[in-house]
Amino acid sequence: xxxxxxxxxxxxxxxxxxxxxxxxxxxxxxxxxxxxxxxxxxxxxxxxxxxxxxxxxxxxxxxxxxxxxxxxxxxxxxxxxxxxxxxxxxxxxxxxxxxxxxxxxxxxxxxxxxxxxxxxxxxxxxxxxxxxxxxxxxxxxxxxxxxxxxxxxxxxxxxxxxxxxxxxxxxxxxxxxxxxxxxxxxxxxxxxxxxxxxxxxxxxxxxxxxxxxxxxxxxxxxxxxxxxxxxxxxxxxxxxxxxxxxxxxxxxxxxxxxxxxxxxxxxxxxxxxxxxxxxxx
Ligand code: PAF
Numbered sequence: 001x002x003x004x005x006x007x008x009x010x011x012x013x014x015x016x017x018x019x020x021x022x023x024x025x026x027x028x029x030x031x032x033x034x035x036x037x038x039x040x041x042x043x044x045x046x047x048x049x050x051x052x053x054x055x056x057x058x059x060x061x062x063x064x065x066x067x068x069x070x071x072x073x074x075x076x077x078x079x080x081x082x083x084x085x086x087x088x089x090x091x092x093x094x095x096x097x098x099x100x101x102x103x104x105x106x107x108x109x110x111x112x113x114x115x116x117x118x119x120x121x122x123x124x125x126x127x128x129x130x131x132x133x134x135x136x137x138x139x140x141x142x143x144x145x146x147x148x149x150x151x152x153x154x155x156x157x158x159x160x161x162x163x164x165x166x167x168x169x170x171x172x173x174x175x176x177x178x179x180x181x182x183x184x185x186x187x188x189x190x191x192x193x194x195x196x197x198x199x200x201x202x203x204x205x206x207x208x209x210x211x212x213x214x215x216x217x218x219x220x221x222x223x224x225x226x227x228x229x230x231x232x233x234x235x236x237x238x239x240x241x242x243x244x245x246x247x248x249x250x251x252x253x254x255x256x257x258x259x260x261x262x263x264x265x266x267x268x269x270x271x272x273x274x275x276x277x278x279x280x281x
Pocket of ligand 1: 028056061128131150153
C-alpha cells in the first residue's frame with residue numbers, strides 16, 4: 001500500500017488503471033477508522049483491485065462550535081487498518097496541499113441540504129460536497145463508496161453527481177452496528193460510560209417506530225416520530241435535535257409513510273456528543 005500526501009502522487013498512482021479502463025474505487029474518510037469504514041474498504045475491494053482511501057479531517061464541514069480541533073486523529077493506526085483491509089493507496093493531504101489555490105468556489109447543496117442535519121449544522125453539507133467534489137476530481141474514481149449511517153450525506157452526494165454529471169457511481173453500504181445496535185461512529189469515542197449505555201436507544205427507538213409502521217400498520221408520520229421521541233426520552237438523558245420521517249428519494253417531509261421510500265432519521269446529543277442514525281423501509 002502506498003501513502004500519498006500530495007496531489008501529483010495520488011494522480012500518478014491511478015493513471016495506469018484509468019487509461020486501461022479499469023475500475024478505481026474510492027473511500028473518502030476523515031480517518032479514525034472503525035469497523036464501519038473497514039466494511040466500506042472491503043466493499044471497494046470487491047469492486048476494484050485499485051482502492052484509494054482518503055484521510056482528511058475537512059475543516060469546511062465543521063461549524064465554529066463543533067469538534068474540529070478535538071476530532072480523533074491517528075494516521076499510523078489508520079494506515080495499518082487500511083492496509084490490512086485491502087486498500088492499495090491512502091491519500092492523506094494536509095490543508096496547504098489541498099487548498100493552495102484558495103477556495104472561493106464552493107458547492108451549494110440546495111434544498112436537500114437544508115433539512116434534517118442541515119437545519120442545525122448550517123454550512124455542513126456545503127463543506128462536505130465541496131471537499132468530496134474536489135477529492136473526486138483529484139482521485140477520479142469510477143466508483144465511490146459511502147455508508148448509509150450518514151444517509152443525508154449519501155443522498156446529497158448522489159444528487160451532486162447526478163446534477164453536475166460527475167463520471168462516478170456512488171455506492172451506499174449498510175450501517176455497521178455494535179452488538180447493542182449503536183451505529184459505528186468515530187464520535188462514539190467521546191461518550192462517557194453512561195452516555196454509551198444510553199446511546200443504543202437512538203437506534204432502538206427508530207427501529208421500534210419502523211415496526212409500528214411495518215408490522216403495526218401505523219402510516220402517520222407524526223405518530224411515528226412521536227413514538228421514537230418518547231422512547232428516547234423515556235430511556236436516556238439525551239437532548240433530541242430532530243426525529244423526522246422523510247422520503248428517501250428527495251428528503252421531503254412525509255405526512256404518510258411511503259413503503260420502500262421512507263426514512264426515519266434522528267439526531268440527538270448525548271452530553272456534548274451529537275449522534276445520528278436512521279432506518280429505511
Ligand atoms: O463521511 C465523512 O467522513 C466525511 O463527511 C467525508 C465524506 C469524508 C467528507 O469529508
